Amino acid sequence: MSYHDPVMLTECIEALNIKPNGVYVDLTFGGGGHSKEILKKLDGGHLYSFDQDQDAKLNAENIDTSSFTFIEGNFRHLRRYLKMHGVKTVDGILGDLGISSHQIDAAERGFSTRFEAELDMRMDQSATKSAKDVLNTYSQAELHRILGMYGEVKNAKTLAAAIVARRTNAEINTVNELKEVLSKYTKRGKENRYYAQVFQAIRIEVNEELKALEEALEQSAEMLDIDGRLVIMSYHSLEDRIVKNFIAKGKMTGEVEKDFYGNVIRPLEPVNRKPIVAGAEEIERNNRARSAKLRIGKKI
Incomplete structure (x- = not known):
């Protein structure tokens, strides 16, 4: 974990509600902390991990399993890359946004x-x-x-x-x-x-981090199977506001849209009404956890 200490690792993995034979996406591979935990829970399933950083690609080369595919690219191209690999729907998508400890320390x-x-x-x-x-x-x-x-x-x-x-x-x-x-x-x-x-x-x-996030969220809703989970962890209010609005409203800004019967029109529903935050012990161990907010959406 010297490359990057994942924040709220247990909470992220639990939020994905992983099925052993499911298909999952890690939008931000980094040091591979989240990806390795997902792979431990797969039996017949597959994980696709994205990262545009060349240092992350080197970390991915250490994972030797047929259940794993590393995609060297920006997660804003989520749909295109998954379709290139023949993937039509996935059961869960995880994103640990922002900058990694390694990038800061380099x-x-x-x-x-x-x-x-x-x-x-x-x-x-x-x-x-x-x-x-x-x-x-x-x-x-x-x-x-x-x-x-x-x-x-x-x-x-x-x-x-x-x-x-x-x-x-x-x-x-x-x-x-x-x-x-x-x-x-x-x-x-x-x-x-x-x-x-x-x-x-x-x-x-x-x-172009905020624009990339908006594009990835829209594509995530399309790629998720019914009951699939979108799990996003953000570190500043700009990202968190976008994630919160998309999960709650189905759009980044503006008023909630409703159908004729008054039902909110949105592809996801919030699993947690309030963001999950790190505990005092983790914050003491990893200062980066102090500002982290974890939100979970489920495809409906």
């Missing part, structure tokens, strides 16, 4: 505020757009939008203007160069939280 990936490195932040290292591109080519209005929307940065407009002013003299290419700009606009004692908000906003934009 200094050269540029995800962390703790290490000096080039600003990269690509989960798929073959992708063309990096954090440097966002910071040095986006307009002030675009920067304002992503900082405010994805990072919930309160002085997003001011910071966007500061980034544009700074890059007119020299590009912002490294973690420390960006932190130098940010340091002038954060409150004393709140620096780390402010840095984290800005880095989150840029990372979400680089990887």
